[in-house]
Amino acid sequence: MNHLLELRGLHKSFARTEALRGVSLDVQPGEVVAVTGPSGSGKSTLLHCAAGVLVPEAGSVTFAGQRLDELDEATRTRLRRREIGLVLQFGQLVPDLTAVQNVALPLLLDGTDRRTARTAALAWLERLGVAEVADQVPAELSGGESQRVAVARALVTGPRLVCADEPTGALDTVAGEVVLTELLAAVRDADASLLVVTHDNRVAARADREVVLRDGSLAAGQPVTAS
Numbered sequence: 220m221n222h223l224l225e226l227r228g229l230h231k232s233f234a235r236t237e238a239l240r241g242v243s244l245d246v247q248p249g250e251v252v253a254v255t256g257p258s259g260s261g262k263s264t265l266l267h268c269a270a271g272v273l274v275p276e277a278g279s280v281t282f283a284g285q286r287l288d289e290l291d292e293a294t295r296t297r298l299r300r301r302e303i304g305l306v307l308q309f310g311q312l313v314p315d316l317t318a319v320q321n322v323a324l325p326l327l328l329d330g331t332d333r334r335t336a337r338t339a340a341l342a343w344l345e346r347l348g349v350a351e352v353a354d355q356v357p358a359e360l361s362g363g364e365s366q367r368v369a370v371a372r373a374l375v376t377g378p379r380l381v382c383a384d385e386p387t388g389a390l391d392t393v394a395g396e397v398v399l400t401e402l403l404a405a406v407r408d409a410d411a412s413l414l415v416v417t418h419d420n421r422v423a424a425r426a427d428r429e430v431v432l433r434d435g436s437l438a439a440g441q442p443v444t445a446s
């Protein structure tokens with residue numbers, strides 16, 4: 220089977236904390252995988268290794284056949300910008316830029332001209348139902364609006380993989396449900412895969428597969444790959 224993402228034997232430590240102790244996991248093209256587990260079990264660390272933000276000390280991260288962990292930082296950043304969308308718990312929008320400028324940013328950084336980038340960004344804001352806040356800055360947005368802008372920013376480059384860390388974690392039930400529904404629909408429409416870290420059972424229930432981390436390892440008996 221051709222995996223989009225193949226994580227093998229990942230180890231990652233911070234000082235004396237072993238956050239990951241040999242985690243292996245595959246994500247297939249178009250698959251939605253939820254990563255759950257107790258606080259401190261290594262979920263965010265796993266997600267950041269998968270997205271090429273963190274480099275593990277041991278093990279391999281293979282994305283679309285390419286070893287991410289062996290690329291130099293500049294090449295990894297370039298590849299990530301095009302192929303991997305990231306959604307974090309609090310949106311992490313650039314505070315001085317408007318919503319549409321935030322969404323256009325990954326395209327501009329990748330060399331797209333301003334007009335094309337703005338048109339694509341507006342289309343994504345429309346798709347996510349937040350076109351009316353296009354010219355507002357993040358401080359003027361609700362939590363749910365910020366997260367939908369963050370989803371638009373993650374998808375605007377047409378990534379093959381979206382990595383989301385507690386995308387609904389800061390939202391109330393209703394806003395969380397809207398963001399989750401929009402995120403899943405956008406990922407499915409784009410034929411992308413989604414790796415989503417969550418404490419929320421409703422998110423895990425809507426994934427194709429759930430894997431549980433405990434103390435930096437996948438809990439016993441869980442298949443590394445989709446069956």
Ligand SMILES: Nc1ncnc2c1ncn2[C@@H]1O[C@H](COP(=O)(O)OP(=O)(O)OP(=O)(O)O)[C@@H](O)[C@H]1O
Pocket residue numbers: 233234236237238256257258259260261262263264265
């Ligand atoms: N930058 C860092 N510096 C030091 N320790 C870290 C760092 N990042 C993570 N850790 C530690 O690594 C372990 C795993 O952290 P991680 O954030 O991956 O867990 P998590 O399962 O995502 O937790 P939570 O559900 O609370 O977000 C924890 O013990 C954490 O304190």
